[in-house]
Amino acid sequence: MTFARNTPANLPVTIPRMPPWVIAGRAEAPENVAFLSGAALAHLHLVLGQAEVPHALLRERLALWSAEACVAFTGRPERAAELRDAVHLLRPGDLPGPAGETFLAWRRAVERPVTIKALCRALPELQTEQIARWLGAGSGAPVTRAAAVLEVVLEAAPRAEVPALILADAALAQALGWDHAVPLLAAGLKRADLRKRGEGLALACHRAVIASVIEAGRTAIDLARRAAHLKAVAPKLRAKGAGQAVEMFLTCDAVAPSALPLPDRAARRLCDRLVALDAIRELTGRDTFRLYGV
Numbered sequence: 322m323t324f325a326r327n328t329p330a331n332l333p334v335t336i337p338r339m340p341p342w343v344i345a346g347r348a349e350a351p352e353n354v355a356f357l358s359g360a361a362l363a364h365l366h367l368v369l370g371q372a373e374v375p376h377a378l379l380r381e382r383l384a385l386w387s388a389e390a391c392v393a394f395t396g397r398p399e400r401a402a403e404l405r406d407a408v409h410l411l412r413p414g415d416l417p418g419p420a421g422e423t424f425l426a427w428r429r430a431v432e433r434p435v436t437i438k439a440l441c442r443a444l445p446e447l448q449t450e451q452i453a454r455w456l457g458a459g460s461g462a463p464v465t466r467a468a469a470v471l472e473v474v475l476e477a478a479p480r481a482e483v484p485a486l487i488l489a490d491a492a493l494a495q496a497l498g499w500d501h502a503v504p505l506l507a508a509g510l511k512r513a514d515l516r517k518r519g520e521g522l523a524l525a526c527h528r529a530v531i532a533s534v535i536e537a538g539r540t541a542i543d544l545a546r547r548a549a550h551l552k553a554v555a556p557k558l559r560a561k562g563a564g565q566a567v568e569m570f571l572t573c574d575a576v577a578p579s580a581l582p583l584p585d586r587a588a589r590r591l592c593d594r595l596v597a598l599d600a601i602r603e604l605t606g607r608d609t610f611r612l613y614g615v
Contacts, residue, residue, distance in 0.1 A: 329543070329546040329547040329549075329550045329599065334373055334542055334545045334546055334549070335371070335373065336368055336371050336373060336374065336541060336542050336545055337364065337367055337368065338538070338542070339361070339364050339534075339535055339538045339539075340360070340364065343357055343360050343361050343364065343531070343535070344535055346531070351520065351524050351527075354524060354527045354528060354531070355462075355464070355527050357527075357531050358464055358526075358527040358528070358530040358531050358534075359462075359464075361530060361531050361534035361535065362463065362464075362497060362530060362534060364534065364538065365503070365534045365537060365538060366497065366499075368537075368538055368541050369499065369503070369541075371541075371545070373545040373548070373549065374541050374544065374545050375544050375545065375548040375571050375572070375615070376501070377431075377432070377571075377572040377573075378544055378548070378571055378572055378573065378574065378615060379503075379537070379540060379541050379544055380431035380432075380501060380502075380503060380504070381428060381431065381432075381572070381573060381574040382540055382544070382574050383431070383503060383504040383505070383508070383533075383537060383540075384424070384427035384428050384430065384431045384504050384574075385401055385404060385405070385424065385427070385574050386401070386504070386507075386508045386536075387427050387486065387490075387504035387506075387507035387508050388404055388420075388423045388424040388426075388427045388507075389401050389404060389508075390507040390508045390510070391423050391427075391482055391483050391486065391507055392404070392419075392420045392423055393512075394482050394512050394515070395419075395482075397419065397420055399420035402604075402605065403420065404420055404421065404423075404424040405424075405574070405575045405604065405605075405612055406605075406610075406612075407420055407421030407424065408421050408424050408425060408428070409575050409576070409577050409580070409612055410577060410610055410612075423483055426443055426444060426483055426484075426487065427443075427483075427487065427504060429442055429443035430443040430444075430487045430490070430491070430502050430504075431501055431502050431503070431504060433501070434500045434501055435491045435494050435495055435499075435500065435501060435502050437449060437452055437453050437456070440452050440456070440487070440488065440491060443487060444483075444484050444487065444488075446484075447484060452488065455470060455473055455474050455477075455488055456470060456488055456491060456492055456495075458470050458473040459473075459492050459496075462496075463493050463496035463497050464493065464523065464526050464527050464530055465523055466492050466493070466496045467489040467490065467492045467493035467496070467506065467526060468489070468522050468523040468525075468526040469492075469523075470485075470488050470489045470491075470492040471485050471486065471488075471489040471506070471515075471522065471526065472518055472519075472522055474488055474489075475515060476518075482515060485515075486506055486507040486510075487502070489506050489526075490502045490503065490504050490505060490506055490507075493505065493506070493530075503537070504533075505529065505530055505533040505534060505537065506526060506529050506530070506533070508529075508532075508533050508536070509528065509529025509530065509531070509532040509533040510525060510526070510529045511525075514526075514529070544615060547600075547615045548571055548615060550599065550600055551567060551570060551571065551595070551600040551601065551615060552567070552571075554595070554598045554600045555567045557598070558591065558594065558595075560583060560587050560590070560591050561583070561587075562581065562582040562583045562587075563583075563591060565581075565582045566581045566582060566583065566588070566591055569581065570595075570600075570601055570613070570614065570615050571615065573614070574614055575604055575612040575613065575614045576612065576613050576614065577610075577611070577612055577613075578591075578592050578611065578613070592611070592613050595613070596613070600615075601613045601614060601615055602614060602615070
């Protein structure tokens with residue numbers, strides 16, 4: 322008798338899937354688009370309430386995609402792989418560069434609960450009073466409020482796309498009663514959308530939410546399976562510090578072996594072992610300066 326191998330692909334999860342009518346929706350009228358975005362957010366609210374979801378890891382993955390979108394808005398060529406390198410291979414005293422700074426801002430924005438203090442840490446170039454004033458600019462339904470915050474910031478500082486989008490996602494999270502910001506808007510918006518105002522910008526934000534929530538839901542299910550598999554194989558690891566290393570993989574989008582709480586050779590062996598167990602993946606395709614993630 323043979324048994325199916327316990328891999329991330331076939332692990333059962335109880336996370337609800339997005340209703341097909343939301344995914345298939347092709348609404349054009351503003352009220353219908355708003356209805357679909359509300360339905361998508363209601364579904365994501367259920368997903369984020371599931372203990373199986375590695376929440377910090379999901380937020381980091383969404384932060385990476387948001388940073389990638391923001392970098393593309395500026396016309397820079399860096400994509401996800403380069404952003405990971407800029408941040409996770411950074412040495413003490415080195416500067417991450419503009420693209421790396423963008424990714425760092427998004428990472429800081431999602432790692433702590435949404436407060437003015439946390440947003441000041443994520444956006445040190447802004448004053449506390451600015452952040453508080455802009456964050457309070459929106460009102461009404463969650464996406465409407467987020468669009469209003471986005472508009473106010475871009476009116477005051479047209480080149481401040483990153484702060485504007487981070488604050489808009491923070492406003493959305495607060496309106497929905499979420500503890501942490503969940504990056505949704507940047508990855509779903511186009512560069513031209515950021516020049517819109519009023520109802521046009523609000524409609525673009527509704528569409529962005531629908532697209533991003535669909536992808537976030539799929540990612541949450543995939544990460545939940547992978548996290549469950551990593552936890553299942555963790556008892557097989559004998560290296561000292563392996564438990565801490567597993568926790569790092571469960572919370573970080575990418576990890577360099579040098580960042581693990583093990584000697585260099587032991588860290589590389591642990592990563593190779595976890596790759597062999599299909600518990601993590603090597604993300605760069607390189608022979609050196611590798612990064613690993615769930």
